[in-house]
Amino acid sequence: MKYALSAILVAFRFGWCNSIRRFGTFSWCEDTLLGDTMNGDNSSPLPRVQNGEEPGFVSYAVRENVAWVMLERPEVANTQNLRLLNQLDDLFRCAIDDTEVKVIVLGGRGKHFSAGHDLGTPERDKHMERERKHLWPSHLGPVGAESQYVLEQDAYLGLCRRWQEMPKPMIAMVQGGCIAGGLMLAWVCDLIIASDDAFFQDPVLRMGIPGVEYFAHAFELPPRVAKELLLLGDRMPADRAYQLGMVNRVVPRDQLEKEVESIANEVADRPGFGMMLTKQAINHVEDLRGKRTSMDSVFHMHHLAHAHNQLTSDHIVGGLDAKAMAAANKPKK
Ligand code: ZN
Numbered sequence: 001m002k003y004a005l006s007a008i009l010v011a012f013r014f015g016w017c018n019s020i021r022r023f024g025t026f027s028w029c030e031d032t033l034l035g036d037t038m039n040g041d042n043s044s045p046l047p048r049v050q051n052g053e054e055p056g057f058v059s060y061a062v063r064e065n066v067a068w069v070m071l072e073r074p075e076v077a078n079t080q081n082l083r084l085l086n087q088l089d090d091l092f093r094c095a096i097d098d099t100e101v102k103v104i105v106l107g108g109r110g111k112h113f114s115a116g117h118d119l120g121t122p123e124r125d126k127h128m129e130r131e132r133k134h135l136w137p138s139h140l141g142p143v144g145a146e147s148q149y150v151l152e153q154d155a156y157l158g159l160c161r162r163w164q165e166m167p168k169p170m171i172a173m174v175q176g177g178c179i180a181g182g183l184m185l186a187w188v189c190d191l192i193i194a195s196d197d198a199f200f201q202d203p204v205l206r207m208g209i210p211g212v213e214y215f216a217h218a219f220e221l222p223p224r225v226a227k228e229l230l231l232l233g234d235r236m237p238a239d240r241a242y243q244l245g246m247v248n249r250v251v252p253r254d255q256l257e258k259e260v261e262s263i264a265n266e267v268a269d270r271p272g273f274g275m276m277l278t279k280q281a282i283n284h285v286e287d288l289r290g291k292r293t294s295m296d297s298v299f300h301m302h303h304l305a306h307a308h309n310q311l312t313s314d315h316i317v318g319g320l321d322a323k324a325m326a327a328a329n330k331p332k333k
Pocket of ligand 1: 152213302306
């Protein structure tokens with residue numbers, strides 16, 4: 001009931017307006033961005049959301065030269081179903097096409113940034129046909145290992161890579177949990193600003209899987225720390241992530257939005273083409289260091305693990321559902 005009500009509210013909140021709104025004078029506050037207050041102004045520019053064909057899982061607003069893209073599933077810790085990922089991609093396209101937008105902020109409404117891919121909420125949509133963003137076949141036809149492989153090539157690895165290569169800078173605004181697939185969203189951003197209650201975690205080894213699909217672990221962290229993150233699967237607090245260079249700044253929770261806004265406005269003042277080239281320069285250095293090729297090779301290990309799970313437990317994640325993972329993820333006393 002709670003989920004149904006939330007879905008209705010989200011559909012209502014983002015589905016009723018038929019025009020793309022711009023918020024040059026829009027007034028933000030802690031409640032509107034990170035809290036659960038609904039102000040009715042965050043209409044979606046996506047026609048299928050406006051038409052009510054799909055709930056709005058992501059909101060989009062432009063203030064000055066910054067596009068604020070917010071995950072809108074706070075009732076399930078912003079877990080990512082496939083429609084949410086496609087909406088993200090479409091809204092990033094809006095931000096790229098809007099010449100007034102210089103910087104993108106990616107955040108999540110509510111207590112947590114994102115608890116990862118959707119393993120079992122009522123709006124999980126793996127059974128549904130989806131618009132593919134790359135030239136991979138539908139995951140609904142193939143059997144065996146092929147189905148998950150083509151799905152993840154398109155929706156996970158493919159989208160994350162494309163987002164990391166976007167020509168405009170993107171800032172992750174991270175509070176609370178940033179777990180597994182949540183890491184993927186933070187890592188594709190150019191800057192990560194975290195609140196002091198944020199934590200970072202990849203616990204998928206519990207499922208027999210060597211890390212999430214976008215395997216940037218050993219580029220984001222020193223190799224031994226990356227092994228610790230994966231082998232123990234513990235929560236890495238924001239201050240440690242900052243010390244290791246994975247996070248740019250850590251601020252008190254109640255100052256997170258203000259700090260992100262200040263940095264975004266500062267960055268937005270730089271020449272757009274210069275920023276485009278700067279992003280590509282650093283991305284190019286990372287690729288020369290082997291990021292792309294190592295990610296490709298680990299993606300296939302990831303799928304060997306999915307296939308192994310299917311053979312041994314008839315379940316790609318070893319029979320662990322969201323509830324079991326959440327129970328296992330409780331911090332140690
Ligand atoms: Zn996977």
